[in-house]
Amino acid sequence: MIEPALNTFGFKYSLYDKVGPNPTVDMIDEAAKFGRETGAKAVIGIGGGSPIDTAKSVAVLLEYTDKNARELYELKFTPEKAAPIIAINLTHGTGTEVDRFAVATIPEKNYKPAIAYECLYPMYAIDDPALMIKLDKKQTIAVTIDALNHVTEAATTLVTSPYSILLAKEAVRLIVRYLPVAVNDPENLVARYYLLYASAIAGISFDNGLLHLTHALEHPLSAVKPEIAHGLGLGALLPAVVKTIYPAVAEVLADIYSPIVPGLKGLPAEAEYVAKKVEEWLFNVGCTQKLSDFGFTKDDVPTLVKLAKTTPSLNGLLSIAPVEATETVIAKIYEESLNPIS
Numbered sequence: 001m002i003e004p005a006l007n008t009f010g011f012k013y014s015l016y017d018k019v020g021p022n023p024t025v026d027m028i029d030e031a032a033k034f035g036r037e038t039g040a041k042a043v044i045g046i047g048g049g050s051p052i053d054t055a056k057s058v059a060v061l062l063e064y065t066d067k068n069a070r071e072l073y074e075l076k077f078t079p080e081k082a083a084p085i086i087a088i089n090l091t092h093g094t095g096t097e098v099d100r101f102a103v104a105t106i107p108e109k110n111y112k113p114a115i116a117y118e119c120l121y122p123m124y125a126i127d128d129p130a131l132m133i134k135l136d137k138k139q140t141i142a143v144t145i146d147a148l149n150h151v152t153e154a155a156t157t158l159v160t161s162p163y164s165i166l167l168a169k170e171a172v173r174l175i176v177r178y179l180p181v182a183v184n185d186p187e188n189l190v191a192r193y194y195l196l197y198a199s200a201i202a203g204i205s206f207d208n209g210l211l212h213l214t215h216a217l218e219h220p221l222s223a224v225k226p227e228i229a230h231g232l233g234l235g236a237l238l239p240a241v242v243k244t245i246y247p248a249v250a251e252v253l254a255d256i257y258s259p260i261v262p263g264l265k266g267l268p269a270e271a272e273y274v275a276k277k278v279e280e281w282l283f284n285v286g287c288t289q290k291l292s293d294f295g296f297t298k299d300d301v302p303t304l305v306k307l308a309k310t311t312p313s314l315n316g317l318l319s320i321a322p323v324e325a326t327e328t329v330i331a332k333i334y335e336e337s338l339n340p341i342s
Contacts, residue, residue: 002046002088014038016058019051022112022226024105025069028054032061032069042084045122048143049094049230052087053102056120059083073104073113075312080119087122090131092196093143093231095150095203097125105223112223113312114215127200129192137183141286142231144179144195147171149234150202152242154209155256156249157320164209167201169256174198176259179285212321214241216314217333220307221294228294235287236294240336243275244329248322279341291338301334 006013016031035043035058043062045055057069059082064072071077087097096102100120105112135143151168154160174194181191218233246253247268254264254274261277264270282288296304305327308314318325 002044012039013044014040019047019054020226021050022105022222022228022230023050023054024107025073026107028057028061028069028072028104032058035062036065040083042086044086044088046088046090048089048091049096049103049146052089052094052096052122053104055087056082056085056096056102056122057104057115059085060117060119069104070106073106073111073115073312075113075115079117082117082119085120085122087125088131089125089127089196091135091139091143092129092132092192092199093146095147095199095206097122097127098200098203099207101207103219105226107223107226110220110223110307111311112219113314114211114219114317115313127196129189129196132192132196133187133189135186137186137286138229138232140182140186141179142229142235143199144175144182144231145235145238145282145287146231147195147199147202148175149214149231149238150206150211151256152238152253153211153214154202154206155252156245156322157210157212158322159320160209160252164205165252165256167205168209171198171202171205172256173259176281183286210317210320212317213245213325213330213333214238216317216321216325217241217304217308217330219311219314220304221291221296223307223311224300224304225294232287232289233294235282236290237333237337238282239275239279239341240333242278243271243336243341244333245322246271246274275341283340290340291334296334296338298335298338301331304334305330 043055043059045052060079062083063081089097101116151171155165155168178191178194221233222228251266254266
């Protein structure tokens with residue numbers, strides 16, 4: 001679809017098609033080298049978070065030709081410019097087409113940092129629900145749970161705002177209403193439309209409110225085991241994170257989670273009940289894996305805690321969590337996420 005259009009209008013282009021799930025800095029460097037050699041002046045990212053985040057990173061390296069992706073993701077320089085970025089989004093999860101974030105893995109260190117710069121905003125973004133009706137069940141669940149986590153965190157950071165909370169409330173409502181529909185009827189365009197809208201406003205919500213524990217703790221999981229779908233890793237952690245933070249942000253979570261757990265009073269004592277109900281909802285929509293299902297054991301927890309604390313950028317997310325993200329707190333979340341809590 002894209003190539004015929006480029007050909008019709010006489011655009012010169014080169015295609016890099018080796019981006020995989022949880023993209024690495026090596027993929028970014030290879031694509032950037034390819035772009036430089038072919039004289040690329042702009043970058044089109046086609047796909048979900050992995051291709052679009054790669055495109056954003058390549059766009060930076062086209063401007064900073066003396067830098068590489070490791071330097072970018074280890075925060076060794078601060079980019080202020082990038083080649084124009086066009087995002088053609090094919091999933092309803094990351095929200096990367098409307099935000100300034102990108103993520104990549106540094107494999108030899110098991111680091112999966114996140115970066116956020118003004119120059120990473122796409123110049124144009126295309127969100128068309130018709131492009132998403134072929135997402136399979138697993139992908140549909142994984143990407144949507146990513147969006148759910150975006151708003152859960154964005155609404156509860158220390159730097160959140162009424163705007164992020166408002167967007168979070170609507171995103172949760174739409175996800176709860178339409179995710180089961182999309183799972184059972186993948187070509188339902190109405191369901192895809194509203195899940196895509198939920199994903200976009202979730203991206204805007206965390207672009208403003210930022211993220212904290214769930215993403216900071218998931219990144220080590222999919223850095224160590226790249227085969228883990230990011231959204232499913234988040235889903236495995238979410239109930240324990242909710243249990244941990246609920247006493248500190250009970251009023252906000254009771255409000256935005258009302259479609260999942262009706263009748264909450266916003267009292268700290270509800271924390272364990274809410275966590276169990278969230279896990280029950282996740283299991284009902286098909287997000288059933290816990291950390292033990294991914295092959296992690298209690299013996300892995302110290303390594304995961306260390307990665308959460310030492311991976312570039314993740315400590316910044318931990319610092320704005322609504323509870324103090326000590327090593328003890330992080331370890332407890334990982335341990336409680338190994339198996340179902342209900």
